[in-house]
Amino acid sequence: MIPPVPLVEIVRSGLREGVHHASAVVIDPDGAPLMTRGDATAPMYPRSSLKPAQAAGMLRCGLELPSADLALAAASHSGEQDHIARVSEMLERFSLTEDDLRCPPDLPLGQAARRGVSEERRITMNCSGKHAAMLATCVINGWSTADYLDPKHPLQVAIADTVVDLADEPLANTAVDGCGAPLFAISLTGLARVFQQLVNTPVGQAMHEHPWLVSGTGREDVRLMGAVPGLISKIGAEGVFAFALPDGRAAAIKIADGGDRARLPIAVGILSALGVTGLDDLAEEPVYGGGHPVGSVRLIPNALA
Numbered sequence: 494m495i496p497p498v499p500l501v502e503i504v505r506s507g508l509r510e511g512v513h514h515a516s517a518v519v520i521d522p523d524g525a526p527l528m529t530r531g532d533a534t535a536p537m538y539p540r541s542s543l544k545p546a547q548a549a550g551m552l553r554c555g556l557e558l559p560s561a562d563l564a565l566a567a568a569s570h571s572g573e574q575d576h577i578a579r580v581s582e583m584l585e586r587f588s589l590t591e592d593d594l595r596c597p598p599d600l601p602l603g604q605a606a607r608r609g610v611s612e613e614r615r616i617t618m619n620c621s622g623k624h625a626a627m628l629a630t631c632v633i634n635g636w637s638t639a640d641y642l643d644p645k646h647p648l649q650v651a652i653a654d655t656v657v658d659l660a661d662e663p664l665a666n667t668a669v670d671g672c673g674a675p676l677f678a679i680s681l682t683g684l685a686r687v688f689q690q691l692v693n694t695p696v697g698q699a700m701h702e703h704p705w706l707v708s709g710t711g712r713e714d715v716r717l718m719g720a721v722p723g724l725i726s727k728i729g730a731e732g733v734f735a736f737a738l739p740d741g742r743a744a745a746i747k748i749a750d751g752g753d754r755a756r757l758p759i760a761v762g763i764l765s766a767l768g769v770t771g772l773d774d775l776a777e778e779p780v781y782g783g784g785h786p787v788g789s790v791r792l793i794p795n796a797l798a
Contacts, residue, residue, distance in 0.1 A: 495516075499513070499793055499796070501748075501791065502793045503788070504789055505787055513752050515755060517681070517745065518681045518685055520682065522689070524686060530796075533681045536665030537681060539745075540733050541620070541729040543677065547567075547627075547655075548566040548626065551566065551648075551652070554633075554648065556630045556633060558629070560703065564702065564703035565579055565625075566626035569707075571619070572602050573605070573606045573709055575706075577621075579706070580622050587628065589628050591616045592615075593628055596615055596621055598617075599615075599617060603709045603712070606709070620671075636648060652675070653667070659690045661686050665679060671730065682745070684735050688744075693741075708728070713734070721772070731748070732746075733747055733748075734760050738767070757775060757778060777791040
């Protein structure tokens with residue numbers, strides 16, 4: 494096994510305070526590797542970066558959704574008012590209610606959305622859009638809804654088959670994600686292939702047309718998709734990030750220690766290496782001291798050279 498490599502540094506007042514190790518892969522439109530750091534073939538859990546593939550699996554089962562709702566099906570939303578309203582409308586359209594959701598109750602993911610909210614609800618959990626779409630897929634196919642998260646349920650079998658098809662590799666393992674849905678282990682290269690296959694499909698189009706619905710105010714996906722025409726991206730827990738350009742080049746990243754703050758600097762570094770410009774404002778994340786910026790989380794110089 495090839496170990497992760499140092500890619501991101503934390504600098505405070507001019508002194509390096511820490512380092513994030515990571516693995517990353519970039520593939521060309523034909524699927525051949527353009528750049529590899531660390532191990533791009535070892536099994537890993539994509540976490541929520543797999544949501545676009547899950548949404549694609551639902552479409553293959555016959556689900557039809559407006560573009561905005563399809564984006565929400567692939568989302569880790571912040572739980573802002575419009576996110577919740579749209580999930581509620583989706584449930585109602587298919588004669589479902591919040592009680593049908595099997596994701597765990599949670600507070601909104603977005604810090605601003607949490608203010609003044611004391612009750613954990615299923616609909617405010619960041620995966621509720623995906624779960625609403627899963628339930629809708631069951632309704633149109635006449636499948637049971639109470640057990641829709643069972644890996645043996647027809648819905649989950651179809652989604653697993655879709656992941657295998659898009660990643661072009663077998664599943665290395667099946668686990669349970671934080672939201673309760675089956676979680677499939679594939680390689681970073683497989684995850685990059687997933688995004689390459691989806692970028693110019695209805696799922697990819699929905700994500701790029703509605704980046705705020707995929708994420709929320711000020712978050713990584715909405716910032717990156719808003720800055721790069723045609724790009725789709727999706728974060729995942731434990732330091733996962735995957736994205737694809739409309740020309741078919743795609744990448745996947747895994748931060749070894751799960752440090753989410755290292756994702757965006759690596760993504761911007763990769764895109765810059767691919768010739769994408771205008772991303773300087775996204776290249777570094779601030780480090781604060783006394784409430785003021787005193788440093789940054791940034792790509793280690795020449796780490797991707």
